[in-house]
Amino acid sequence: MAKRLSVRDPVPSDIDIAQSLDPLPITEIAQSLGLDDDDFITYGPTKAKVKLEVLEKHRDTPNGNYVIVAGITPTPLGEGKSTTTVGLCQALGAYLGKRAVTCEFNLHLTGDIHAITAATNLMAAAIEARAFHEATQSDAALFGRLCPAGRDGARRFAPIMRRRLAKLGLEGAADPDALSEEDRRRFARLDIDPATITWRRVLDTNDRFLRGVTLGRGPKEAGHERESGFDIAVASEIMAVLALAGSLPDFRERLGAMVFASSKAGEPLTADDLGVSGALAVLLKDAILPTLMQARFLCFYQEGEGWKEGRGRTPDCSLEESIAQLVGRGSTTLEATPVLVHAGPFANIAHGNSSVIADRLALKLVGPEGYVVTEAGFGADIGLEKFMNIKCRASGLTPSAVVLVATDVALTRAGCANLARHVANAAAYGLPVLVAINRFATDTDAELEAVREEALAAGARAAVVCRHHALGGEGAVDLAQAVVEACAAPRPEFRFLYPPEMPIEEKIRTIAVKTYGAASVSFTPEALASIARFTEQGFGNLPVCMAKTQYSFSNDPAAKGAPTGFDLRVREVRASAGAGFIVPVCGDMMMMPGLPTRPAFFEIDLDTATGRVLGLS
Amino acid sequence: MAKRLSVRDPVPSDIDIAQSLDPLPITEIAQSLGLDDDDFITYGPTKAKVKLEVLEKHRDTPNGNYVIVAGITPTPLGEGKSTTTVGLCQALGAYLGKRAVTCEFNLHLTGDIHAITAATNLMAAAIEARAFHEATQSDAALFGRLCPAGRDGARRFAPIMRRRLAKLGLEGAADPDALSEEDRRRFARLDIDPATITWRRVLDTNDRFLRGVTLGRGPKEAGHERESGFDIAVASEIMAVLALAGSLPDFRERLGAMVFASSKAGEPLTADDLGVSGALAVLLKDAILPTLMQARFLCFYQEGEGWKEGRGRTPDCSLEESIAQLVGRGSTTLEATPVLVHAGPFANIAHGNSSVIADRLALKLVGPEGYVVTEAGFGADIGLEKFMNIKCRASGLTPSAVVLVATDVALTRAGCANLARHVANAAAYGLPVLVAINRFATDTDAELEAVREEALAAGARAAVVCRHHALGGEGAVDLAQAVVEACAAPRPEFRFLYPPEMPIEEKIRTIAVKTYGAASVSFTPEALASIARFTEQGFGNLPVCMAKTQYSFSNDPAAKGAPTGFDLRVREVRASAGAGFIVPVCGDMMMMPGLPTRPAFFEIDLDTATGRVLGLS
Incomplete structure (x- = not known):
């Protein structure tokens, strides 16, 4: 399913390699998924909208395996979820020969936003x-x-x-x-x-x-x-x-x-x-169609703030080394994997997961032997909890396995405690949990082994060291193998965290105590009044979508690791009745970012001779 | 160049004919223009963005004929400019066998807006x-x-x-x-x-x-x-x-x-x-590419406010009659003509004309024997004046002929006086002026003949009665013939209304007196201060883009016909230094419309079984 691309000859000499690499025509990617010409509408050479009729057409095809990638509480070096999602999918496709599709957030590549x-x-x-x-x-x-x-x-x-x-x-x-x-x-x-x-x-x-x-x-x-x-x-x-x-x-x-x-x-x-x-429906009639694209996985140099998600390079590796690695391994590091890009709700006020429709479509397209890999926003306490109790409740789909990505974890004791709690939380849904440990050059074998042991002790089915940042899909083959085995193994029943009919206050308390490790939950009078009003208005059975900092299990961004004994204060409660969830807000949520003194736009320009974008790395 | 489509069999029975008519694949339209596959990027089956490299490729091709369609001062029944623009182009293409392209405003069919x-x-x-x-x-x-x-x-x-x-x-x-x-x-x-x-x-x-x-x-x-x-x-x-x-x-x-x-x-x-x-340039890098589409010309029923531009039917003709006419004439009334849709600046604060790039591209694509037909917003006192003195000044292109559309003119004496002044204004640029008289069922032959005589007396080269509202391109064949002859005839030199180095106040006075028929122009102190500041800042040589009501030559919307002796009061003066014009504002300009108690959206919905849009006529 995932295509391997060949490297150009002669060897390109600088960062231009990233821009000059021609993507495959999207029609080829669509064909590789078994889509007919009538099943999609192309938007330029690299994007296509997939029609919803495809769902009906494949009504009788059993679903594929449904793998969710989540992260530990994020650190300044990021979480590595997006690279793991794409790397895993490429390993499944190009190396293990499985049908595999990635479902991702819409990063406004299409006009949906x-x-x-x-x-x-x-x-x-x-x-x-x-x-x-x-x-x-x-x-x-x-x-x-x-x-x-x-x-x-x-x-x-x-x-x-x-x-x-x-x-x-x-x-x-x-x-x-x-x-x-x-x-x-x-x-x-x-x-x-x-x-x-x-x-x-x-x-x-x-x-x-x-x-x-x-x-x-x-x-x-x-x-x-x-x-x-x-x-x-x-x-x-x-x-x-x-x-x-x-x-x-x-x-x-x-x-x-x-x-x-x-x-x-x-x-x-x-x-x-x-x-x-x-x-509104008419304005959104194209936006409701998932966009088919391809992910390319490529090592390249990132100046300034170090390694970034989705574009991986190992942080210790210079531009020249990175390209040398890349070119040295020939066709094995440049791959194209099909991606359904669709929706991208804010993870702090909404549920932070890509669309149900794209997942449903992908599960049909890969078929029962295939794999759909998707990602949950923020740390697993937020993104994974909402994936389970909001998205899966809405879709009726049952996930097959959880991949929990650990980056930078070997460096701190707090990181290990944090990982352990996320593993235990994920395992509580009745799903196999696989820990993907992103290897950094500064990590020693002993450190990585300590993390592995911590993960297994917390209930992980397997913990696998990954190097897809440096090696592309090849670096995630062990993880892919573990995912395939986990999906094939018998597993206990999938369990939600709470029943929908539980009162709103109780649902909030359940998430806070069981997932966050809180000792108690307190509410402002305004929050209690809102809960009473929403219950009265008939919204009491909706699931709960917590608005909480992603930097800690608690509501204090500075409380690292696995804090306990804290009170979670709910300041206000909102309702998203159409989306179908109640939003308890803990602390200040930033809903509109600002621009710094020197915004990124200072680097960006258009080369009017070639039409190329300058300054986007 | 323009394609004739065949009518479906069996005969469709209602308004669905408009929605059910399949457009030609945009690739066919592109091929008919001589575009190679590499010259454009498709956006779905009916739209394509044309690359700017095409301009370079056709650098040595002489330009085609450049025809501008303008209107008289609009009446409640509209002006009929858009239907004339498309009808003329279809007559040139499908009936006279010329290469012809329409350049139109962007009605936000693409994501440019x-x-x-x-x-x-x-x-x-x-x-x-x-x-x-x-x-x-x-x-x-x-x-x-x-x-x-x-x-x-x-x-x-x-x-x-x-x-x-x-x-x-x-x-x-x-x-x-x-x-x-x-x-x-x-x-x-x-x-x-x-x-x-x-x-x-x-x-x-x-x-x-x-x-x-x-x-x-x-x-x-x-x-x-x-x-x-x-x-x-x-x-x-x-x-x-x-x-x-x-x-x-x-x-x-x-x-x-x-x-x-x-x-x-x-x-x-x-x-x-x-x-x-x-x-900004990067955000707009796709928007700068003109969008190729096709115009279909079709009689159909319009409930409520009567006949509307671009969709023509004769106002006296019922749905059934309209479809009977349509079907009765078989292949001659359903046509597809290539349209380059690009840009749509507000005609009351900007210049109200489609893009220079689309016109340049179209003039190359049709070649020296071909025709590009484009339209100027509002009445000719606004749209045509700005087309000449702003758009043609910026582009360096010289128009070949002016088509002035007269609708509803036979009904009033004021209409004839208005038409005569517009004709004289247009002729002053040194261009042949052709008057297109849209025939309504209520117009008598004698009335139409009186209008024709008035137009010729005012300096029109020809005045032609048109029935493209009812008959599609066939109804504009006489007009097309007149356009072809006018473009082929020797003509005096093209003249701008004012030289760019004229002081701003003088430029405003020249437009007001020569085009509007004003006796004088007065300025508020704020307007004079702005003019002094812009001159000081180096913007004194920019052309002037008047912001004035489109409902009268004067600034009083109630002054119909061809008013004289009035003072034009300039309230404030703005500068659009990037666009390259100075904007004198006369009266209140509505820059943000509001919604009525029952907005049009009440009629609109999505049929979720078929995906079809309901309620858009």
Whole structure:
């Protein structure tokens, strides 16, 4: 499945090797997955959107093995999850001859993030306009404009209005003119309580001056000003909806169910109530298709901040050495593996996992003997816990094995304790846990062996030293072998951490105590009030999506290792009713980054003679 | 060049004909233009981006004929420019056997508008962040962060910083550490005067609550709040830059020259000074490629507001009649003509014309015997004037003929006077003017003949009655014939309305008096101060891009026909230094539309069973 590429001759002499390496045509990658020409739409030579009809076509194909890659609590050197994900997939494909697909986050290689931005902001404009029109019009005028008389003088409901009518118990209403005055008012007035609007605009730009804004400062909006702000686009609930939808109809329903505020009477108000949910679905009709690409694995020099995920080189190896290694091993270090790139919800306010639809598609495409490798954002206490209890609950898919990536762990005792707790947490789901130990040149054999023993003692099925940073897929062959064996072995039943019907407070407490090692959980009065309101509104059975720092099991980023005995304080609680989860917020969550004095853009330019991008490493 | 499509059998029975008509593969359209496979990149089956290398490849091919379609002052029934543009091109191609390409606005069919939004907002974030960092850091800290020491302890300038160094007369500076303290300060401190920031954020959403916003209301930005706002995305100067750039290097330079504010000393500050211009170019590297598509010309029913541009049907003809007509004429009414879709700057704050690059490309592709038909936004007093004096000045291209579209003109005496002035204005450029009279069922032969005579008396070379609304390209054959003859005939020299070195005030007066028929022009003190400042800053030789209502020659939308004797009041004057024009603003320009009580989105939904869009007519 994964293709090996041959190295160019003569030997390239510098970093240009990374840019000059031609990717395979995406049509070849698609063919290698058994996709027909009608199954996908190409977007340029290296990208294709896969149609959802493929799912239906492969309805009777059993799923492949489903491998989730998670990390320990991140250190300054990173976690190495992305390189392990791709390296493992390449080892499975190019070295062990298995059908293998990687499912990854959307790093806005396609226009999906723009579609999400547009949809989020259309909904914001719709909320604001509706509140404004309701504030400035009589009941009769409002109703008359919502259901204007046609050429024949008769009023009619738009089809989408049936959703609000049904919510009001007016399913049968066919003729707007036949509604009672009271029902007209109930239909036309959402009666938005401005203080409860939770829907924020988004931009895919780090713009700190948009974190807080006063809206409606134009002269025509005078008297209607409101405090709000912008988040970064990946924080939009629509991104989480895209990631959790299992099908197109499910996507449409989740969009309609998104809650943006309460009415003054305390009822949740949705995108369906606004009549905007159909337009959102149309804006997102291409974004719901996973994008097929290829991952290339290549050692190259990274100036400045050392090694980075997804682009690996061993940190001790210079540019020249790296290229020498690369060229010396000929065709074995340059590989292309199919990747389904889809969705990328923020891991601190949402669930931080790529899409259910891409995973479902990939599991069908690889078939029962194949492997789908996907990644969970942040450390396993966040990304893996949400993968299990939110994503797998939504998809109904059962994972086959967990790969836990340990980088830099040999250097510290705290690292080992941290690893051990993550292993134990992962094993508690009833899945085989494989620890991938990324070897650094500064690690001694004795240190690596100590880590291996710690991992096995904590319940790992195997712990394997990996060198895919330096060697590409070849460096992950031992790990791939261990994954194949683990997937083939009999295993205990998969277990969620909590049942959905557990009360919200209890769900939070379960995660905090069992996964984080907290002694207790405390709530602000605001948090308790929100929990009571969401329970009252019918959202009590949703899973919980914790918003907590990724730098510690606790809510104190400085508490390294495996802290115990702490209290987890829940400051506020939000609901993402369309995505389908409750968000307890612990501490300050950064929803809109800022730019430093010298942003990365200073390095970037376009070579206008060649059209090449300069300064992106 | 234009392809005729055959009608389906059996006869389709309703509006679905519009959606069910399969477009030709875009590769076929590309081949019909003589494009090789390497010359374009497909984006799905119906769109392709044309590479700029094609321009170089056809360097020695003489240009084709360059026909501009403009309108009279618009009436409630519209102007019919877009249908005439496409109909004419189809008549030239499918009926007269000429090579013909339409160049059109980007109606955000491709992702270009998103790229422009992202680039505009990145620049806004960069401005805000720079002002914030300058306000909160010492000179030394600021310089140290802009030029941080590398691993070897040495500081270095990013390549893009050479642009600011050159502006400060420090071209030769190689080593940041060697700069004097004063030069470090000058380099590091843009010293942005917050009151002069003209750069606004944009969104492609009608969101009235963003017209005016207070920025920086987050706790970490306290004390740095600022009043600003968002415009609709097409109003971004970047859209105008995209439309006016003649090549990739020219595009890069124009982006760098965009002015966002003055320093406290009154110097203009640019995207190059911010160091963000290279990143803008990279964000826009696909947007600078024109998108090849096909126009289909098809009669179909439009409920509600009557006939709409680009989709023509005669207003008197029902759905059934329209389809009967369509099907009755078999292969002659369904045609596909190649269209280069590129850029769409707002016609009220920018120049309202599609891109120079698309026109240049099309003129090469059709070759010396071929025809490129493009359209100017709004009435000819705005769109055509700007096409001539801004777009043709920037491109160096000389148009061959003007087609002036007259719709609904037979109904009113004011319409005839309006048409006559537009004809005379267009003829003053030294070009043949052809009047296309769109025939409506309510027009009598006598009325149409009266309009024809009026047009000829005003200086038109020909005036032709058209029925492409009902008949597709066949209905524009007479017009096409007249265009071919006009392009072949000897013609006087092309003349601009004013020389670039004329003072700004005089340029405004020339347009107002000669094109609009004004008796005088008056300026507010603010407008005069801006003109003085721009002249001082070296922008005095830029052409002028008037921001005026499109509903009258004057600045009073109610003054129909051909008003005279009025004063044109210039309220304020802006500069778009990268796009390369000065913008005198007369009256209130709406830069961000709002949503009505019942927005169009109420009609729109996605059929989740078929993936089809519902409610878009």
